[in-house]
Amino acid sequence: MFNVKELKKSILVSLWFMFLTFPIMVIKVNTIYGKVEWRWYRMALVGVGSFFLSFVWRALLRRKEMGLKKAEEGQEVKVPLTRKLISDKRFNRPALVVVCLFALLFPLVFSLYQVNIMTTALIYVVVGLGLNIVVGLAGLLDLGYVAFYAVGAYSYALLNYHFGLGFWTVLPIGAGLAMLFGILLGFPVLRLRGDYLAIVTLGFGEIIRIILENWNEFSFGPSGIANIPRPGFFGIQMNLHQVHIYIYYLMIGMTVFTIFVVRRLQDSRIGRAWMALREDEVACQAMGIDKTKTKLSAFALGATWAGMGGVVFAAKTTFINPASFTIWESIIILCIVVLGGMGSIVGVICGALVLILLPEYLRAFSEYRMLMFGAALIIMMVFRPGGIISDVRKVYHFEGLKEESKDL
Amino acid sequence: MLEMKNVQTFYGNIQALKGISLRIAEGEIVTLIGANGAGKTTTLMSVCGIVPPRAGEIFFEGRPIHHMAANKIVSLGICQVPEGRRIFPYLTVLENLDMGAFLRNDKAEIKRDLDYVFSLFPILAERRNQAGGTLSGGEQQMLAISRALMARPRLLLLDEPSLGLAPLVVKQIFEIIRKVNSEQKTTIFLVEQNANLALKVAHRGYVMENGQITMTDTAASLMANEQVRKAYLGI
Numbered sequence: 001m002f003n004v005k006e007l008k009k010s011i012l013v014s015l016w017f018m019f020l021t022f023p024i025m026v027i028k029v030n031t032i033y034g035k036v037e038w039r040w041y042r043m044a045l046v047g048v049g050s051f052f053l054s055f056v057w058r059a060l061l062r063r064k065e066m067g068l069k070k071a072e073e074g075q076e077v078k079v080p081l082t083r084k085l086i087s088d089k090r091f092n093r094p095a096l097v098v099v100c101l102f103a104l105l106f107p108l109v110f111s112l113y114q115v116n117i118m119t120t121a122l123i124y125v126v127v128g129l130g131l132n133i134v135v136g137l138a139g140l141l142d143l144g145y146v147a148f149y150a151v152g153a154y155s156y157a158l159l160n161y162h163f164g165l166g167f168w169t170v171l172p173i174g175a176g177l178a179m180l181f182g183i184l185l186g187f188p189v190l191r192l193r194g195d196y197l198a199i200v201t202l203g204f205g206e207i208i209r210i211i212l213e214n215w216n217e218f219s220f221g222p223s224g225i226a227n228i229p230r231p232g233f234f235g236i237q238m239n240l241h242q243v244h245i246y247i248y249y250l251m252i253g254m255t256v257f258t259i260f261v262v263r264r265l266q267d268s269r270i271g272r273a274w275m276a277l278r279e280d281e282v283a284c285q286a287m288g289i290d291k292t293k294t295k296l297s298a299f300a301l302g303a304t305w306a307g308m309g310g311v312v313f314a315a316k317t318t319f320i321n322p323a324s325f326t327i328w329e330s331i332i333i334l335c336i337v338v339l340g341g342m343g344s345i346v347g348v349i350c351g352a353l354v355l356i357l358l359p360e361y362l363r364a365f366s367e368y369r370m371l372m373f374g375a376a377l378i379i380m381m382v383f384r385p386g387g388i389i390s391d392v393r394k395v396y397h398f399e400g401l402k403e404e405s406k407d408l
Numbered sequence: 409m410l411e412m413k414n415v416q417t418f419y420g421n422i423q424a425l426k427g428i429s430l431r432i433a434e435g436e437i438v439t440l441i442g443a444n445g446a447g448k449t450t451t452l453m454s455v456c457g458i459v460p461p462r463a464g465e466i467f468f469e470g471r472p473i474h475h476m477a478a479n480k481i482v483s484l485g486i487c488q489v490p491e492g493r494r495i496f497p498y499l500t501v502l503e504n505l506d507m508g509a510f511l512r513n514d515k516a517e518i519k520r521d522l523d524y525v526f527s528l529f530p531i532l533a534e535r536r537n538q539a540g541g542t543l544s545g546g547e548q549q550m551l552a553i554s555r556a557l558m559a560r561p562r563l564l565l566l567d568e569p570s571l572g573l574a575p576l577v578v579k580q581i582f583e584i585i586r587k588v589n590s591e592q593k594t595t596i597f598l599v600e601q602n603a604n605l606a607l608k609v610a611h612r613g614y615v616m617e618n619g620q621i622t623m624t625d626t627a628a629s630l631m632a633n634e635q636v637r638k639a640y641l642g643i
Contacts, residue, residue, distance in 0.1 A: 269510070276496050276507050283494035285458050288482025288511045288559065 006058065014051035021046050064383060103252055107245040115248050119316060121356040122251035123309050126258045128336040128348045130305025133262065135334065136343035136391070137271060138298035139278025141198040143330055144185070144205025148178040148303040150212060150325035152310020157225040157320055158218075167231035167315050171308060178307020179300045181208075186299035190292055193281075205330055212322040224321025231315050247316050254312065258305060259345055265301070266345075274298055275343075332356075335373075339380055341387025350388045409434045409595050410455065410486075410563055415464035415474070417447075417454045424450040426619040427464065432563070432597055437589050439598040439606040439627065441640055442616035448599040449491050451616070452565045455597075456488045457481045468563070483511050487561035491568050491599075493552040497541025501532055504540045504551055508558030518558070525554035528584055546577035553581070557588065563595045564588070570602045578602070582609050603640035607631045615640070 025046055028037040107115045127149060134142045152174040159165045159173065189200050212219045219225075230243045231250060238246060265271045273294045276284050285291055314320050332355060340351020359369055380387070410432040417425040424447045432438045442448050453459040455466060457478040466474040473481050487508075496504050505525065509518045526533040529550040535543060540551060549569055556564055566585065570578040586609055589596050600606035607613055607627045615623035615636060623636065630636050 272503065272507065273510065275499060279496040279498055280494050282458060282490055283496065284507075285478040286456060286482070286488040286490050286494070287507050287555070288479045288487075289507075290477065290479040292477075 006055070009058070010051050010055045013054040014047045017050035018043050018047045060383070107248050112241060112244055115244055117357060117360045119244070119248045119251050121353050122248075122255050123313055123316070124333065124336060124356045125255050125349050125352040126251070126312075127306050127309035127333055128340070128352045129258050129262050129345065130302045130309070131333050132337050132343065132345070132348045133265065133274070133305075134298050134302035135337050136348070137266065137278065138274040138295065140295065140298060141194065142201045142299075142302070143198045143327070143334065144201035144203070144208075145302070145306060145333055146325045146327070146329040147185075147205040147208035148181055148306035149310040149313070149329065149333075150208055150322075151178045151181050151303075152307030153314040153320045153324070154212065154219060154225075154310075155307070156311045156314040157228050160228060161225060167229070167311070171311050174311040175304045175307040178303040178310065181307075182299040182301075182303025183296055185303075186296040190295055202327065202330075205325075205327060209322050209325050209327075212325070219322070222321055222323070224319060224323075226319045228314050228318045228320065230318060231312075247312070251312060254308065255349075259349075262345055266343075270294065270297060335377065339377065339387055341390040343391035344387065344389055347387045347389035347391065354388070409436075409469060410597065411467040412451075412455070413465040413467075415451075415454055415461045415466060417450050417459055417461045419450075419459070424619055425454060425461070428454075428616075428619075428621055430614055430621060430624070432595060434562075434595055435589070435593055436612060437585070437596045437598060437610045439600055439610035439613045440616055441600055441603040441606055441613060443640075444601070446616040447619040448601075448616055449567055450619075452488060452567050452597070452599055455481075455565060456486065458488075479511075482559060482561075485560075485562035486565065487556040487559040487563075488565040489552045489556045489567060489569065492571065493545075493548045495540040495543075495548050495551050495555065497539065499540055500537050501540060501543070501551060502536045504555050505532075505558050508555035509560075511559065517560075521558055521560060525557050528557075528587070529554055546573050546581070549573060549577070549581060550584075553584065557592075557594075561594060563597060566596060566598045568599060568601060570600060570605060578605065585609060603636070 022043065025042045026039050028039060029035075030037055106118060110118075127145075130148075131142065131145050134140050134145070155174040155177045156167065156170045159170050165173075185201065185204050189197055192200055213222055215221070231247065233246055273284070273289045276287070276289065277291065277294050277298075281291060284294075313324075317324075336351040336355050337348055338351075339355065340349070341347025359366070362369075362372075365372070384390070410430075412428050412430050415425055415428045416423065428447070428451055430438075430440075440448050440451060450459060454461045454474075457473065457476055457480075461474050464474065465472060468481075468484055468486060471484070473484065473486075476484075496507060499507065505522060509521070512518055526536075529547075531547055532550060532554060535547065540548065543551060549571075553566070553569065569581050569585070573581070582605055585596060585598070588594050598606055598610060607630055610627040613625065613627045613630045614621050615630065623630070623633070625633065631641070
């Protein structure tokens with residue numbers, strides 16, 4: 001462990017960091033007295049800290065490599081607890097029951113504040129699962145996903161403002177409109193892949209936001225739309241507390257519905273076509289998969305969930321303006337998918353809960369949010385490139401074939 | 409069965425096929441040989457509709473297919489094994505085969521075909537739950553051929569099945585190609601750089617140079633042809 005080479009490397013790292021952070025950490029210009037303060041003790045702190053961190057970092061890397069080697073040599077590798085929980089029947093049934101009970105009893109046990117942020121997290125779960133179709137299954141990197149979210153939110157706000165339509169009427173309309181926009185975006189980007197697709201979708205997201213910000217007659221510009229009614233429940237009057245709990249349960253229902261649909265989609269013909277398209281386009285065409293239809297359906301279905309999420313978002317906050325639909329939102333949703341585990345439903349749910357709930361509870365550190373976000377992403381990509389809970393491919397067994405293959 | 413008439417295909421401004429005409433009868437194995445960059449792969453891509461031709465006509469069983477989308481062409485019964493295998497690396501062997509049968513709905517028949525390709529390539533049956541990318545080159549080629557067979561094509565287009573494989577594996581694969589042709593009555597259009605092998609398997613052959621067909625004959629007489637022997641067989 002403690003060999004000289006490792007120590008030397010860590011010392012080099014700490015020297016480099018001391019040099020890099022010198023201007024911002026050490027020098028401080030006091031403009032009142034017109035003199036420069038030299039805070040050398042900070043440099044020492046940086047040096048010691050980075051020395052220690054780099055040492056730990058490399059030790060962890062070594063451990064990971066050892067694990068890989070073990071796996072290659074066919075030695076038994078410890079199955080991670082999360083994997084066990086999901087794939088082992090003995091564990092996953094009770095775990096599912098516990099999660100369901102927790103979700104159902106949540107509003108009865110915790111305060112309204114907790115219920116509220118949980119509802120927000122659930123909206124992100126639904127939206128994240130939608131993006132998971134586009135990014136995780138079909139492999140199309142979409143950086144403008146929030147545009148569809150905005151379409152959903154604004155369709156509820158505007159349709160309600162002008163025509164007085166209620167939440168339940170607009171929910172399918174908003175989803176449909178978002179789907180339409182998904183197809184609209186899908187057509188021009190059919191030929192694009194990877195980076196180019198990311199740039200165009202990013203542009204699309206910005207276009208929607210800028211339109212909403214500047215077309216005052218249509219969207220009331222940056223001042224947004226206020227007094228959007230909350231969802232109703234067969235015309236029953238509810239007080240504020242009850243409404244929030246109602247929205248929470250509504251979101252739970254929607255999440256379950258989303259999980260159900262996405263699961264079915266994943267195992268369906270079209271889900272298989274998405275996965276194949278992600279891996280090889282030419283081979284897909286040679287197999288007779290309609291590339292256009294498959295890509296468009298991924299965009300359209302992904303956008304649909306964003307639209308539904310948007311409608312609920314507008315109903316929950318009762319006020320929307322373009323500032324809620326910036327590129328940052330898109331990136332968070334993308335991070336949910338990537339951090340959680342591309343293509344994995346449980347992963348995306350975990351990702352959404354972690355990324356939305358943690359910042360809420362760590363309000364004290366909110367200034368360092370971006371720093372922690374970046375650090376978390378880097379650590380994840382090095383140690384768990386598949387995400388928190390990576391996608392477990394289903395294994396099918398065909399009993400009928402077994403005997404034949406034996407005597408062949 | 410397949411007829412190409414003066415087909416011209418372009419990549420942007422570059423003309424890859426300068427008027428290809430050829431004809432494949434039912435039940436035949438026809439090979440197209442030629443050097444690197446002669447346009448062999450482009451010919452297949454044009455037939456499949458993945459790179460549609462700009463001029464000329466292609467008929468499959470009398471129907472014009474040069475304006476059809478790639479997926480429609482596959483549904484007519486033409487299936488390609490693309491160059492470089494192009495299997496789906498993260499899908500399992502079984503899922504790869506399933507993708508081959510993407511356009512079919514007859515579950516019992518699909519199962520029968522699955523058994524058939526497993527009998528052709530028993531190794532695939534052993535590895536059916538392994539990810540496609542973890543197979544060896546030869547196994548991947550077997551998988552690519554099997555995947556195409558799962559579409560139950562009447563015309564199978566093979567693009568360089570010998571590419572990058574050990575001689576023994578190549579021999580095995582060519583035997584299977586012959587077997588499929590005789591057992592399933594699948595017409596096969598084989599594009600190869602390995603002219604020697606291709607001509608041994610095929611009934612007839614076309615020789616291609618710079619986007620044009622320069623020679624056509626039965627495989628045996630092409631083998632005997634002085635020019636072909638010099639240029640492609642290295643004798």
